Amino acid sequence: MNKVTTDRLELKPMELTDAPALFSFWSDPAVTKHMNIEAFTDVAQAEQMISLLQELSQEGKACRWTITLRQPFEIIGSCGFNYLDHENKRAEIGYDLGRFFWGSGYASEAIRAMLGFGFEQLGLNRIEAKVEPESVSSIKLLKRLQFTEEGRLREYEMSKGKLVDVIMFSLLRSEWHG
16 A cells, blocks of 8 residues: 655555554544544554554555654544445545644545545545534535535444444546546
8 A cells, every 4th residue: 555645744554653643533532423433442442443454455455544744744643445345446435633633624635635546546436435414524524525415324334332324425536636
């Protein structure tokens, strides 16, 4: 998996040494509120998550980066393809930022970089995002990035012990204006 660089960010392959910084985000209930994980309570959980994501990446089933600021170097979150379906040329994206970094355009910049990588390097035709209806900021972000809202999937997945609805968004290669 390659490193991806933008004006302000570098998306680098996730490493175990990233665990303490990522734990600081993944243990924050405000960050994990609309993720399908409980807030972590121990850095070992972040290490286990990174190991799992590295394994899925090696198998070609997923691909996750640590998002860093280029200057000064600082880990600010993570993003990637949570699921890669090579046969059908599609993938599902996910992303998270530490609360301190919200509202600075970093998520938009990171997702644009991911979209370019997915369409240009991986040859994807469709990139999806599933978002809980209450995640208003994420919905606004996807719409700004020209994703199409396809509909609500009722009681679609387990999150924090209960079935939740998600809204499906997608962007097709033909709609991508890199």
